[in-house]
Amino acid sequence: MVFSTAVMGAFVAGLDAGLVYNSWPKFAENWIPENMLSRSPAWKNFFENDVTVQFVHRNLAYLTVISVLSTFIVGRRAPIPKRTRLALNVIVATVFGQAALGVFTLINYVPVWLAACHQSGSMALISSVLWLSHELRRLPK
Numbered sequence: 001m002v003f004s005t006a007v008m009g010a011f012v013a014g015l016d017a018g019l020v021y022n023s024w025p026k027f028a029e030n031w032i033p034e035n036m037l038s039r040s041p042a043w044k045n046f047f048e049n050d051v052t053v054q055f056v057h058r059n060l061a062y063l064t065v066i067s068v069l070s071t072f073i074v075g076r077r078a079p080i081p082k083r084t085r086l087a088l089n090v091i092v093a094t095v096f097g098q099a100a101l102g103v104f105t106l107i108n109y110v111p112v113w114l115a116a117c118h119q120s121g122s123m124a125l126i127s128s129v130l131w132l133s134h135e136l137r138r139l140p141k
Contacts, residue, residue, distance in 0.1 A: 001064045002129050006122045008057040013119065017050035017057070018110040024103050027055070061102060068095040080139065087132040094125045 012018055027033035036052050039045045045052040068091055075088045098121040105114045 005060040005064045011053045015050040017054040084135040091128045
């Protein structure tokens with residue numbers, strides 16, 4: 001989920017899709033933006049339509065936050081080592097920081113320094129997930 005969100009974020013950056021709708025949580029006055037499937041064939045919208053790319057990136061980000069929170073809730077109840085718990089806590093902090101950076105970047109019309117911080121946050125989040133994955137592999141089966 002984290003990687004898919006980051007890949008769509010790369011499309012957002014490449015298409016300057018962050019400049020299309022600078023409101024949050026809605027797209028201007030709508031929950032679903034206009035012109036989302038304006039290209040033909042329809043599959044091109046997911047790679048070339050800045051509106052669709054921003055919509056997909058936002059929704060993947062929401063799903064990422066929900067996934068991380070779900071993992072955190074399950075992990076809190078599990079008997080896991082301190083390092084594994086630390087990795088889980090870092091992911092939660094990083095995902096919320098990343099979400100906040102994304103919203104601030106969007107509503108401030110994508111200043112380069114803030115966009116660069118958001119992209120760096122993406123790498124921090126991916127690294128945290130890899131760290132947790134490594135810690136989980138070390139647990140007895």
